[in-house]
Amino acid sequence: MKNKIIILATILFFILSASSLAWIEKKQSDENEGKNWWALYFAEPKSDSLNFVIENHSNENNFHWEISYGGDKIKEGNSSIKKGSALQLNSHLNIKPENKKIIIQVISGDKKKEIYKNL
């Protein structure tokens, strides 16, 4: 009987602590819970398409984006994206390929990110 008490106590302590750990991991692995980051990427990284996505996991909701070609700003705009959401922006531009850098720059709060293609 005394041995069984040891087993029951071990199982109980284990389940309680393992469940707590699983809960902690669930929170740690949640892209939004307590996190403050966002990502910018091309929707089609391998093609010439300039459609891009802003994926927001930060506390900021307002994003300002600019597209520049060879150093000249050619398009800009503002978007509001809720935490946990992603927004795809389709940039329909008529550009003659001159092997110049097309930069998409996004600013939110004090953070700035850019992606680019050479077209």
Next chain:
Amino acid sequence: MLNFIYNQILFYISIAVILFIPGYFLLLAIFGKSKILTALEKFVLSFGLSIIFVDLTLILLDKFNLPINTKFILISILLFIIFCYGIFAIRKEKQADNLESTNYSKKQIFLIISIILFSILIRAFFLSYTIAPTGTDLGHHMYWTKKIITTGKIPNYEKIEIVQKDGAYTISEPSAIDDFIIGEHLIFASIGLVSKNDVTSAFPPIILFAINIVGMLALFVLSERIFSSLSYGKNISITVLFFVGSLFALSGSQGNFISGGVIGNLLGNLFIPLIFYFFFRGIVEKNSAFFSLGLLTSFGLAYTHHLSTFIFAFSLIFVLFFILLFRGKKFFSEIKKWLALIFSPSVLTIIFLGIAFFFFVRMPGYIENQAVKTIVGEPSRSTKAGLSMIQIFATVGESRATLGIIGIILLFIFFKKNKYQSALLVGWFLSIFIMSWKPTLLHIDIPSSRIGNYLILPLILSGAFALNWIFFDYLHVQKEDKYYLNKNWKLSAFLILALYVSIGGFMSQAQSINPAKANSKFIETFAVSKYLAQKTTTQDFILKDHNYVSADSWMKVFLMRDYSYPFTRSFLFRYDSPTREQCTLRMISEPKSSEAKKCFAETGINFVVINPHYDSSQFSDSKEFWKVYSSDLIGTYYKPTK
């Protein structure tokens, strides 16, 4: 929340079904309901035997081209239960009701439960920082686990590599890897399948947590048996539990083991005490059932972890040698006893089945690939040439090593009091000590520090013996049944010694717990992995950086294209080796160099994942790369074909 609760219930049921029930029924078939085993022993042994049953059964399923999935796993377990229960029902009448149990006082039970609670809490505290699946080695192992889950087959342990041949770089055809053994992955795969949990969750570290807790109890039940003849044996066992549970919980590499550092070592630390338990009882009690279970567990270990198997084999030889040495004139009667055990029906059955399984079902990968040759011979590197005494003391902890070695010396001097117990601990300790201190004496070529970690188990046992011997034997006047020291002095001295050992233990724990590990950096690595899994095909080749990208080894688990996919810029010092390919270094460190350009062209690598805080400028300066993904800690570049 409801989903979480449902998932947790299913998870614990899966653990019970896979990691407890098969072993329990095997013990029921062998020992019936006799009390030859205590409840705690049944609990611990069931866990270890279940792992072996699941491993061997899934290997058999694969051999007969049956899929490894939830249905077949559960059917196999059910059939095994029916088979074992059938044997139990047939043999019911014949089994003796051998009354053997360990009776602890209420105070001792309270102490044991308190130690277990403390041991679990301290591990849970450590794991709370590292519970998210981020460990490098765990990532490697979970790739194979996921491969089993998704294909329903035992994988071929192979990988592609970047190789240089005739001045040109190419990606090789898949070639065999010796580092992995199927038994390390089948348990995780079966629990993942039955509990429907993904490998990128808390379930793998929690399984390791369970293995570690049961490993701790395995040492406890082993100590109960080997010190059962001593009047203070129970106190030694409780001390063992305190040492292994609390003080050694997170010491050095143990902490990393629990959070997924080295799965095989953790399983080895469970199986080695279990095997010694079975053999100890088999030989001391002349019980062929225990002896055959020892053989079965050794066989299971061989399919689980090569280093542990190798170390155990050496230890067993040493232990048997010391038994014969300590038996002196009874040398031949001891040999006769062993032969009687070996030629008993149950042992011969296990040997026969083991040989059949080995030759006709599956050999452990390291034997099939002749990898054993790589660990036998003169040390090939300085890290394999042996540890100095200072390094050995540092590996196991100064205070523990001191106390443990005192225990070994005492056992050696007073071996006549209990020959088997002394032979077990002296042989176990000396074999590992020589392997880590002077490996050339045994002609082995394995990293010495990895062997040194295995010293902890025999040192815990001998250290606990030493501590208790001093206070309950040496200072005790047998005839008058009183102590040389008065009660207060004795208690004070005991506490001072315990404090000395404890401080050493807790200091190394403090070093093991690194709050910096508790971060969410891996989230961004996982996010880019999902992006690349969607946007790339098998025609694309990705290179990522291991130095600055967090949890990068887990990228392969999202992509599932090859063990080496994405390719990796490894730790920078590794490129100092003259035989190491340099492409993966140059393609990130100097992508504009002619060598790197040649590497890109010849390997076809067209995506590079780096940490922008360390490695972005060399890419942004170049017109040959597009930056296609950007987050705080991840930058991804694409190299379009012209």
